[in-house]
Amino acid sequence: MTNDTWGQVREELIKRVGRNNYTTWIEPLRLSGLSNGVARFEVPTTFFGDWVSRNFSDHIRGQLSEAGATVDRVEFAVGSARKPAQPKAAAKAAAPVDGSAPKVATPRKASLGRAGQGEDIPGAQLESRFTFENFVVGKPNELAHAAARRVAEGGPVTFNPLFLYGGVGLGKTHLMNAIAHELQARRPELRVLYLSAEQFMYRFVQALRERQIMDFKELFRSVDVLMVDDVQFIAGKDSTQEEFFHTFNALVDQHKQIVISADRAPGEIKDLEDRIKSRLQCGLVVDLHPTDYELRLGILLAKVDHYRNQYRGLVMQPGVLEFLAHRITTNVRVLEGALMRLFAFASLVGRPIDLDLAQECLSDILRTSEKRLSIEEIQRKVAEHYNVRLSDIIGPKRLRTIARPRQVAMYLSKHLTSRSLPEIGRRFGGRDHTTIMHGVRKIEELMAADNQLADDVQLLKRLLQS
Ligand code: ADP
C-alpha cells in the first residue's frame, strides 16, 4: 500500500470519526510501514499512541482493509510524527505582564495598557499549559471543544458570544486560555483580551475611582476578542453589570468575538439582569458535561508521562490509573491533584505505586468521591427489580412476594450505606431495629443456599453502585 492509499483512507476516516477527532488524532499519524498484516504508525507521544489505539484502531484497521490492504493489527510507536504546532506566542503570553496591564495580546500592548493606570491591578495571566494540545477530548466536552476550536481559528464571527458553561474543574478556563494561545499564534495582529469577571469588575471600580472611565471604555471597546471567565461573578453587582452590558453590545456591534464562561447556563444565573441573560443566549451556548470514565482515564494517561519523567525509577503497577478514573468522579482538578500526590507520596516513602498505596495516600479524596446512596434509591431499585410497588416495600404487607424484596432492600441498605439499624428502620415505615436485623440475617442465610437470590442481590448491588 502506498501513502496515497493512506490518503484516501484518511478521507474516509473523517466521516467515521468526525472532523474534530480526525484533526486531533488521525491527521498527526504517519504511516511508517505495512507488512505481514501489521500497519505501523508513528505518533508524537506515548499517550497519543495509547489514545488512538484505544479509540480509533478498529476504525483505522477497518478502513485500511476496505481499501484493499490486509491488516490484522495496527501498531503505534513514538517517532518523528509532527507534533501539533506549539503556539510560539504561548510562551510570551505566560510571562508576567508588565505590572498592571491586562493580558492584551498585541504588538500595540503599550497603547492599550494606558487604561490600566492603577499599578496594583492584577492582569489576567494566561496559563501556558492550558493549550488545545493538552486538552483531552471526550464525549462530555467534545461540543465545547469544537466550538472553542472554531473561535480559535479567528475567522469571521459566526456566533456571538460563545458561552461555555459547566461545573467547577471541567475545563472552562483551560479552553478559554487555549483559544487565546491559538489566536495569538495564528493571528498575532488581533488584540485578544482574557480576564475573569472579577478582574473586569476590579478594573471598572478602579477606573471609576481614578476618574479614568473613558480610558476604561476605550480599552474594552478596542479589543478584537474579549473573553470573560466566570461571568456569574458579576451577578448582583449592578453598575458592573451595566458596564459589562454596554461593552458587550459595543463589541457585538463591531462584530468582535466574545467568549464568556460561567458555572451555569445564562438563564440560571440569579441576579443577572434579564437583558444580559438574553444577550448571552444569543450566540452559541454549550456546556461541559461531567466527565465520564473514559475521559478521566484519557486525562490521566495524558498527564502520567509527565510524572513518569519527573520521578524516574518509580514503578507504577497496572490498574492504578483505571482505579483513579473509576473512583474519583468529582472533577478534573481533583483528579490531577490525586495523581500528583500519588507520585510525590510514593517517592517519599520509596514504594511502588499500587492500589494499596493509592488507597492509603488518597483516602480523603476517595471518601468524598464515594457515591452517597440513599435508602430510598435502594428501595426504588429493589421494587423495580421485583416488580412490586415502592409503597409495598415500605408498607406493612406480609405476603412473601413483598416481604422478601423488602428484606433484600433492608440487607442492601445495611451493606451499601453507613446508616444505623434504627435509622434504616425509620425509613422502612418506622420498623423496629430488630426487625431490620432479622431481615438482614434472613437474606444472608438465604443467599448461602439460594443461588437465584444471591445472583439477584449481586446484580442489584452492581446496579446501585455503578
Ligand atoms: P474550570 O475553569 O471549568 O473550573 P479548569 O479549566 O480550571 O476548570 O480545569 C481544571 C483543571 O483540570 C486544569 O488543570 C485543567 O488543565 C484540567 N482539565 C480539565 N479538563 C481537561 C481536559 N479535558 N483535558 C486535560 N486537562 C483538563
Ligand code: MG
Ligand atoms: Mg475556571
